[in-house]
Amino acid sequence: MTRLLLTLIRLATPRADREFVVGDTVEELERIERTEGAAAARRWLRGELGRVLAAAPRHHLATHARIRRGRHHHRGAPMGSDKMRHQFDWATLVNDLRNAWRGLRAGRGTTALAFVIFTIAIAAGTVTFSVVDAVALRPLPFASPESLVSVSRVSTGDGRTLMPAAPQDYLAWRDRGVAAFETIATSQVGERLRLRADDGESFPLRRVTSNLFDVLGVHPFAGRFFSPEHEQPGHDGVVVLSYELWMRRFGGDPDAIGQHVTFIDFRNQRTLRQIVGVLPPGVTYPILAGPQEPAVYVPYIPSTEDRSYGSLSRSYTSWVVGRLRPGATLDQARTEVEHVSTAIAAEFPPVVPPPAAVTSLHDRVVGPAKSWLLLVLGGVGLVLLVACVNVAGLLLARATVRVRELATREALGASRARLARGFLLEGLILSLAASAAAIAMSFWGLALVKAHLPEGLARTAAIGVDARVLLVSIGVSILCGLTFASAPAWLASRSNLVALTKRGGGVISGRSGSRSFGAFLVAELAFVSLLLVATTLVVASFVLVTTADLGFDRRNVMSIYYTKSLQTVAETSRSAAETTFRADLLDRVRAVPGVTHAALMTSGSLPMLGGLSRYRIEVPGFGETTGDDMLETRMVTPGYFEAMGMQLVHGRTFEASDRAGAPRVALINDVAAQRFFGGQDPVGRVATFQNNSLTIVGVLRSVRFVGPEDDARPELYIPLGQEPAYSNRINSNGNLVVRTAGPAPLLAPAIREVIRTVLDGAEPSQAQFIDDAFRRLTAARRFNAGLMSIFGFVAIAIGAAGIYGTMAFVVAQQVRAIGLRMALGASPGRVMRSVLRDAAWRVVAGLAIGLTCAWAISSAFASLVFGVTPTEPGIYMMVAGIVVLIGLAAAIVPALRAARLDPLVALRTE
């Protein structure tokens, strides 16, 4: 221990004083050991090391000044010598810079290659970081955002997606008390408003509790926020504007505050409100996915409905936010929130709210995107590492070629430190130039990425190259520049340069010399293989999601929603009129050229389009279905299954004879058959649906309703015409489902025109295409897979260049040795094999390390993959195959070159 500490003190001391400093330290150490004991001496030495380290920079500077002035310059140093020293330093620096520039220009090819590799890596890094930072890393624009908590409900649709709570929930949590919260507030997303009736621009309305901005810790940019009296009916005619709206519509005029302004809602109702304040720039709540729209905020006054905890009429529109009490935890809040919910459910039996979810507000905003954003950031980090190692290898290779120049400079009096500094400067110049080019490139890259960002990301407006991104980008480049330049700098400071020149031009001779290059190659290939495993997992997941069996054919299908008024028809003949209308509509649509199938469907919507409609059934022997067992129910005309491309497993589908008055029939899917009838054949069995007995006539293959990544659920189909009768209907509405021979969007206008004529001119909805919805659902995976593929290809290209460069260099350095071996009888094949063997063990070593690392961290990918396990051996074998193939392909040219050497020529080269 003592020896280590002394060595460290020695290393921290300028060379000129080392002997004396260590001598004095040993002397003092021995004295303390004698007088106070060994323990005290050790303690003292540890402290001394700290003090020496702290004083080391000044000590180095002081001795440096003397060395430059000449050793025995005792007397009469001019005052103001400080200034002179600086001028001297500048001169050295300029000189060194000039040398570095010369060095970079001399090896133009290497410099250009290093510049290109590094620019691409830094640009990719800058673009990726600016996206990840803006969306996921940056703190929210609120005070102490870490103690802000979002309380949501879990959507019953897929049991995963979070949705806002209901107003009743908010009031229950507020009134019944969640002790973990210091305060709790909410904002309701309301309708859209306009300032003028003919205004093209509308903006969202948020109804907020008067304490919302207090809870968020936001102070008004101008004016003031709401106070509790604004929550009294009749006193709520006030409004707070977002900064952006105030700037755009009121020109940022301070006099606008206090003015009364009319707002027009979608029913053309006018409300006069007084502007009381303006929010700071960029502040909004809730922070929703998609473009951030400037909003207007008005006080929220709970309706009677909202105030009755037991109300069954709940709209999940309340974005609840709480601030944790100091010391309170998320878990505590979670338990207490759940406790209140359970108590409410027990008091008001029919109410079964979906489970509550308590998350940090930041997590709620970033959502599930965070994990894949971090994956992408990790991916680009690996690309950067690969580039770094590669450039380090390139510079090292070039430095060894320059060994004669270095030896000459050393002989002329340049210190080793100065030579090493020269290389560091070269690295710095290279990295700064690359960084500038990369930043220019990243503006273009960002535009590209922003155009392809998946939906569902919040805060995308903030994505851009700003000071923070620039700082990180330039900082990382400088760090990388110094890192890769340290390889040749280390060579220059350690090697006996003169001895090296005597060996005939190169450093690399024999096995030991090429070992350092081998290490670079191994590291590079390890990073490449690690990245390739991640890329393959992400791409494989994407392919598996997009090719997953959905249970139907998603291409060329559309649905259009229509409403046919039956008001003019006598109540008794409405049913008949509806049947006629439906038949007429289908006939006309089927007559449109290009339409292959058409059908009608009521309740819910098509798969992937988001509308769910779940009903209970009763099966004798099974009992009534509840909760999770509820069936996804559609009422359809006979052509539906053909239009959707669904498959019948067993029995029959609907026929024209399954009409009103005929025996009631139904179809179920295989999941429902398994769940309610065990292994038995459900065909011919009876189930009760809304007090009607239905005979099951067939079993269908199940459909993934929610999305390609969600499990199939039980389904029930009922013939349209046998659906339960609703009294007092004045409209007949439903979805027209159409399958076309060609792309569906091309036929949509014609079909809407047909519907319009049947509806006597009334407007049907816009067509919805399942394929579009499917693309939206898989957009995040597509974006990920695209980005990771780009990273993977870049890494492979850089890696291949690295293998080629290194092997070509090693061969070039060993020309004489190879010539000698051939002169002594080695066959070209043998020489080639030996070069390939050399490359092969590095490839294998790199692969082994990379794949082991990937295996070790693979559990982090678990939430990001679909259809494969992160430790799937096939993935690893595939990556190994790719890397080996590319490794050998890149090494074959240098190997051939070695094999084709003419021994006579080779032996004559220097």
Added chain:
Amino acid sequence: MPSVPIPGEFEQLVLLAVLRLDRDAYGATIRREIELRAERELSISAVYTTLERLEQKGLVRSWVGDPTPQRGGRRRKHFALLPLGERALKLAHEAYTGMTAGLEQRLKALR
């Protein structure tokens, strides 16, 4: 004759130690002297840094002694005052005593 540079506070302590130690002034003894008398913790590097500066200003000179057995055979670097150093020290001391004259009681009474 170059003008006499005014030594800084720590430089004065080092100069005083060199003066007191006379022929026995080298790194370890100078450091011990300051630690004992001025009661301050310092590193050997700080001592050498200051001596280096004093040497460059022409206040002290140094020479390397013979190897000694008790330091693992390492040599000592000895220091002695040069005339310019003696003058500088004298000027500094005069300035200090001049300023403190008659204040001894009150300075002692300060906390």
